[in-house]
Amino acid sequence: MEYSEKVLDHFANPRNVGEISDADGVGTVGNPTCGDMTTVYIRVKDGRITDIKFKTFGCAAAIATASMTTELALGKTLDEALAIGRNDVADALDGLPPVKMHCSNLAADALHAAIEECMAK
Amino acid sequence: MEYSEKVLDHFANPRNVGEISDADGVGTVGNPTCGDMTTVYIRVKDGRITDIKFKTFGCAAAIATASMTTELALGKTLDEALAIGRNDVADALDGLPPVKMHCSNLAADALHAAIEECMAK
Amino acid sequence: MKRIYLDHAATTAVDREVVQTMMPYFTETYGNASSLHSFGRDARNALDASRQTVADALGAHANEIIFTSGGTESDNLALKGVGKGHIITSSIEHPAILRTCKYLEDHGCDVTYVPVDSYGMVDPGDVESAITDDTTLISVMHANNEVGTIQPIGKIGSIAKDHGILFHTDAVQSFGKTEIDVQRMNIDLLSVSSHKVYGPKGVGALYIRKGVEIEPLLHGGGHEMGMRASTENIPGIVGFAKAASLAIERSEQDTRHLTGLRDMLIAGVMDSIDDVTLNGHPTERLPNNANLRFAFVEGESLLLHLDMKGIAVSTGSACSSASLDPSHVLLALGLAPEDIHGSIRFTLGRENTESEISYVLEVLPEIVGKLRAISPLAER
């Protein structure tokens, strides 16, 4: 199992870490029992994600995919962001080890949950 | 399996090798199928072994025990020579590896057979 | 970057003296120990001497030692070789025992897995209660590879003896670190592995008490008294024996050194980081094991951050690190899965120094802080 340079970079220097106190949408996926949990916060203006933050408890892949997901989503319209799929995140990181592919789901799913919460408001 | 110095010496430089053409007694024990065969020839004068020779087809232990047996028997009375037992030969050689103990029987048995042939004459 | 190896329970570097001892056996004394010529006899002599050395280290006789390819083979040989009917083991054994038990269950054996307390300790009373008329074998490890808890195997040994049942112990982690005496401890079978004691990988041994009948695992030429076929790995065996004798020779000194570093590490971490707990037994533990639980963070992340600073540690055992399942050992101790995910094993070695531990204590608080800062669990 070997992580790509990009995974290691996003793991070591995660982008957009934190919370947004009055976020327009918050999505949490996973749970600590399974060893992986990610929360994504978004602020939306004119149908676009203008700010995004995350917090992750989990392995390097979980942290890196969350970081990369926020980078991919920032500035996108909600529809564009909803279209960010699991493989997009893994691809943007130059791939993930096979046993870690489920991690890429976590971050994209948390993003989608945040968007849905925002849309449901 | 390690041979003693004495075994190796008697193997490399066997004493009393050969045949006695008009021997007073000849004894052969073993057979080539089993990988071991020894013939002992004796000349007897006044109830004493005055000459002894052997030939052996067999392993180092078979050759060394035959050689040692002839040394032990030379000059002995027939009764004394008959008393040369299997362990005497092995002891005189500073022991034999356990898997080779049966070889010490071969030479003593051939000697005894030669003595018996001589006595039966 | 300086690299600090704190994963000695996974494997050790080979001691340089051991390597030197092995060298001639690759290119000079390279004979097959079964050959009758001088090359073979030289190899045989080296083999015999090595067997005596390993026997001495265990309080055994030379003809009770069978060399194997490692701890796993020793464990498999012991259990498959004598296990029939009902077997008793513990729930925190190494996979080499547990998966072999699973295999034996699939092939008609019954296995009882005795639980452990929250320190990872087996209660000998539980072992005794588990005994049935069909019990043929008790197998309880000497020291656990993840949390380092040392089991009361002397007591278990006498229970086994009293009931006329064979007793096996996996001493792969304890060998060279705590005293072993197969007589005093009433051990019938005992597994050791060379690469955990600064010997080469791919070598181990099984002690088999004289008189214990065992079915071989590897059939073939009559090597190892007919109990383990295959051309003997002379350089490996010679290296293992050298490593074993060094371990015995240095045991007091090593224990003092390791215990010192371990306690420095544990105290230092506890002092500088909140919400840290020691897994395993506070006192009955291997001198070189510190298994620590860092609340709110996940172990692999911690491991990788340490790795980026040149520090090698492990989550759970090396052989299961590739899997994502929580450690069966920590589960058996009663830890919640989220606590298991935050556990890190530091296992120290002979060459580690105080300044290395100081360096770890210097970088660890920042790493834990960083991970807690991004953890959604930290503020709860």
Add this chain to the structure above:
Amino acid sequence: MKRIYLDHAATTAVDREVVQTMMPYFTETYGNASSLHSFGRDARNALDASRQTVADALGAHANEIIFTSGGTESDNLALKGVGKGHIITSSIEHPAILRTCKYLEDHGCDVTYVPVDSYGMVDPGDVESAITDDTTLISVMHANNEVGTIQPIGKIGSIAKDHGILFHTDAVQSFGKTEIDVQRMNIDLLSVSSHKVYGPKGVGALYIRKGVEIEPLLHGGGHEMGMRASTENIPGIVGFAKAASLAIERSEQDTRHLTGLRDMLIAGVMDSIDDVTLNGHPTERLPNNANLRFAFVEGESLLLHLDMKGIAVSTGSACSSASLDPSHVLLALGLAPEDIHGSIRFTLGRENTESEISYVLEVLPEIVGKLRAISPLAER
């Protein structure tokens, strides 16, 4: 005294380049290949590269290669791992196959032992005729370890394929000495051992064709794709891979050199000593094997006399030399016991020279003469 090693079928010295390649893996790149940190990753990379090298040498894919502790384990894993119902093998296999077959017979399998002709050659027609509806596995060695006869395994492979039966071959003696291509030869499982090709002892491999299901022999951590537990012997595996690549690289040159020496030895002995016969096949034989029968003398005596002159040879295979039973291989060739007792195996190696063979030819007639002089059989 100069020492001349002519027992390369028993084991070989490790090539110095191989030793050099292994060295860093004892003391520097010593990690456990399952560990996640940099020490572990470095070990894993070495393991992966070695697996590719060995795969390339056999025409296989890397994920079809399992590293083991040697030829015996590979043979045991192959046969116990896939053998069920009815198995076909030959009467001249190595004990690692024959005793494993015996074990399988004791556990409910049927085994047919196909005979060989007086050159030690299996008739593929006999193999085909032995096939029944229950046959699951055919195991015929590539080259025999005692007489060096090379079997028509390509033909046997296609018979197995036509009948949908798995085909295993023990290539321990042939690997590096004759070409092997698992695709072209329709081989499903193939055993090799490092210490026969100038690699370290205690390492081997089993090629398992993709899709072939196999029950592991060693249960434990999920090493070797779950098919062989135990911490990988990285220095050994790296050394084996280096030895394998050298063997492939040098195969033409080695074959020419060995064939030349072998034929010089055989012709020289025949010229200078009466009543000598070559055991095995005149042409379909390993380039390094000369198994010669000296009438009227016993092999062990001959061996020891040669040993006293510094020349190392063997009677039968090393693993059975300690026993006194006549070689099962020579018996299968139809030789009378007394002829078997007079047979000596010379197996040549890469480092042997013409002057060494000249020396053998110089001393051998005198030794044979001396033994014949004391033999009661010689004048008959």
